[in-house]
Amino acid sequence: MLKIQNLHAEIEEKAILKGLNLSVNAGEVHAIMGPNGAGKSTLANIIAGKEEYEVTQGSIELNNEDLNELAPEERAHAGVFLSFQYPVEIPGVSVTNFIKTAINETRKAKGLEDMPAKDMLKKIREKSELLEIDRKFLSRSLNEGFSGGEKKRNEIFQMAMLEPKLAILDETDSGLDIDALKVVANGVNKLKSKDNAVILITHYQRLLDYIVPDYVHVLHDGKIVKTGDASLAKELEAKGYDWIKKELV
């Protein structure tokens, strides 16, 4: 599904990704861990198409299509979803109206009519129940004044509404309390299928108890320096990153 080869990227002439390789197949869950500043969010943003980052070398393909050629919204239409590490507040647009607009714009791009209001409401009801979101919450301005955990839960609600092919969750677990983590993880698991894939960026092994990854990667200094199975995350939790850095020299 996703194939990243020798990706180099920089921002303001500062190299951040330095030859990164990653392949994700449909049906898989990948976890990416790594120290602060390693480039995890950068990778997520580049896959989503943020323009500030300049890709200087390498390729990103989604289902054999070159993503570098696509605008962010076109990538979204192709099935890329990014749950942001820091979701943006947008006063004046309610959660409901925002998600309706997002769904209908995506449908429009695919040549489909707007989703009938009745179906939209039904879907909103289902997904908000899945993520245990109070309906009143949905009429508030998007992310404005939301607590850290509420923002993350709202990201996953949007993911549930949009049903992406490739979901990248950038530290969605940070800021969630233990109960909320279970609810969100359960939501993600329900959405998982053999046709879609998930990339979890996280610092904590705990999330991976609930969403079990097929692969765990360590991203360090702009490259994936180690890949293993779920047990690697446990090892990292116990030992930190120093031993990996030492292995590298």
Add this chain to the structure above:
Amino acid sequence: METLKDKILSSYVAFENNMNINSAVHDIRSKALENFEKLGFPTKKLEAWKYTSLNSLLKNDYSLFPDRGRSIELADVKKYFIHDIDTYKVVFIDGKYSSFLSETTHDNFDVCLMSSALTKPKYKAIIENYFNKAAKQDNLTSLNTAFASEGAYIYIPKNIEVQKPIQIINFTTGSEAATMIQPRNLIVVEDNAHVQIIERHQSLTTNEVLSNVVTEVFAARNATIDYYKIQNDELNASLVDNTYIKQETNSEVAVHTFSFGGNITRNNLNFFQNGEHINSILKGITIIEGKQHVDHHTLVHHIEPNCESHQDYKGIFNERSTGVFNGKVVVEKEAQKTNAYQQNNNVLISDKATINAKPQLEIFADDVRCSHGCTIGQLDDDALFYMQQRGISEKQGRGLLMFAFANTVLESVRIPEVKSRITKLIANKLNVNIGFEV
């Protein structure tokens, strides 16, 4: 060549012919004319007119007392009314009352015409108490006062809550020439009374229109007034709106000004607080493009203690449009515990657009809370990326962000039909499919 000023001055004799010159009101008019003669039209030399020039408008050869305009069909102008609810309507065509389009009342309160109020004995006491009592004696107000003869007259006695909003609409048809009209409105709301007003000026002609309007509003104790000004006129129409609001203890007056249309629009919105625990609310949304110009000059005069004022103006300027915001707040020495809040946020969509924004605080009391903030910026790139990430195109995203930026001002609009109408106008103006019901 005869200037517009000369033309106006020399037309006064003919105007007087139709007036009762032995009245107190006519004394006021004559004095106002003298004042205008002395002051003339404002020029850029005046501090208050530094960024707004009327020169391009004063060149036109206006018809000052247009003939009764062509009759207009309701079907053609229905869209300019808020028509999905029951309202009172005071409608003028080329400055003259249209009984056909209007719906007035004298039931327990008066929604009628200034021309009757100025002449009929029944209204004499109120006119003597209120007419020209709040208005400043500046150039354009004086000019309006000199010719004051028609407009809306609204009198709400004690304890009456008017159930239906009142729409004041001025149409101009000026089929033969450029037209200048000078409507004069008087609104008196007594103790504990309540009224909602929607005001609109609409050109139906391709000829130039200049409206110089004066509205005086009096809110007595505990009165509440909601006033909505919808400025979405054609590009050949310019407007100077002079509004003077006098409030007494415990009253609340909110004025929302929506400026989307017109050529040059100047709003002089003045609040005078004569009592305690008064709340004055001034809100505005300006969205313009091309060479449009909108100028908001606001004044809130805090005279007594324990009062509040809330100003929130948002502006979106595209192409070569220009905006002015000058928000003056005066807090007198006696006005302790004043809470005055002023916010003015602007987005410039094009690098050719300009905004001149200036808060002007004159505070003579020491125990007050006055805050003001002014921003001029572009759209938030991170927010735009967030929207695009969810599948919303860049163009729609920009539209939606601007919509959201402006939209927060609508939270205080209390007439749902006005709110949804303005929401649609904004969506239209920004060319954004907001993709949901409002």
